[in-house]
Amino acid sequence: MPQRYKTILLFGAPGAGKGTQGKILGYVPGFYHLSCGEVFRTLDSTSDLGRIFVEYSSKGLLVPDEHTVKMWHKNMEARTILSEYKPNVDLLVLDGIPRNANQAKLLDKHINVLLVIHLVCPDKESMIARLRKRALKENRADDAKEDVIRKRWDVYERETFPVLEHYSPKIIREVDATGSPACVLLNVLKHAVPVQDDHFGQRGG
Ligand code: ADP
Numbered sequence: 001m002p003q004r005y006k007t008i009l010l011f012g013a014p015g016a017g018k019g020t021q022g023k024i025l026g027y028v029p030g031f032y033h034l035s036c037g038e039v040f041r042t043l044d045s046t047s048d049l050g051r052i053f054v055e056y057s058s059k060g061l062l063v064p065d066e067h068t069v070k071m072w073h074k075n076m077e078a079r080t081i082l083s084e085y086k087p088n089v090d091l092l093v094l095d096g097i098p099r100n101a102n103q104a105k106l107l108d109k110h111i112n113v114l115l116v117i118h119l120v121c122p123d124k125e126s127m128i129a130r131l132r133k134r135a136l137k138e139n140r141a142d143d144a145k146e147d148v149i150r151k152r153w154d155v156y157e158r159e160t161f162p163v164l165e166h167y168s169p170k171i172i173r174e175v176d177a178t179g180s181p182a183c184v185l186l187n188v189l190k191h192a193v194p195v196q197d198d199h200f201g202q203r204g205g
Contacts, residue, residue, distance in 0.1 A: 004112040005076065005087050006199055008192055010095040011164065012119030014152045015127035015134070016177040018095035021119070021188050024181075025093050030196050032085045036068070036096035039075050060151030062099055062159065069106045072097055076110070091196045100159040104166040115195045116167050117188055119177035124153065126178065 008031075010018040019035050026033025040063065043050040049067060056063045079085040085092070092111070098104040121127045131149050164172060173191040177184060 005092045007092040007111040009116045013156045015130040016119040022095040032090035033093040060148040116172045118174045121177040
């Protein structure tokens, strides 16, 4: 079996700030960030997969697992071949995948999950307000409509939340998602840095 990518999962509801935190972490040497939703959004919308993505995401639904995992894996291999992502140097930070229990099972072949950072948002309505604001700023069709936002939340609660059960509670850390991005970052780093250090850090140097 090829080496599994050493990975941190950023986990949380839509609007919790996975993308924001992932993007910042990705700028830190030794971390490599990949957002599944972002990869989907960069697909050519006239390609077969691009069309499938638009069909599902515009309704707030998940793209079927088979397409998702295949696309994700091909993307990871391409980034590795290009040496953009270096599995021996970088801790992979994934956001937006796995999104249900079946994806978590399928991904076990490819990733060694060392840490799950669960961005917890006790107040659903404030997260939904964040999504509305982002939709205006980033021109995101999936979050522009109230019913689509609420559908995305339903899907999260029903399909995505149970993903946590797939991983040992020993590697799951909760971080309050409601603070400022800098405050959330501080807490994310508190958990992520020791893991990066343990597995990739240069000691005694
Ligand atoms: P969020 O705002 O929750 O971070 P994303 O940008 O991750 O949303 O995802 C946008 C859309 O892309 C999802 O609603 C879904 O249709 C599709 N998508 C992203 N990741 C996955 C995945 N792992 N499995 C299935 N569909 C996905």
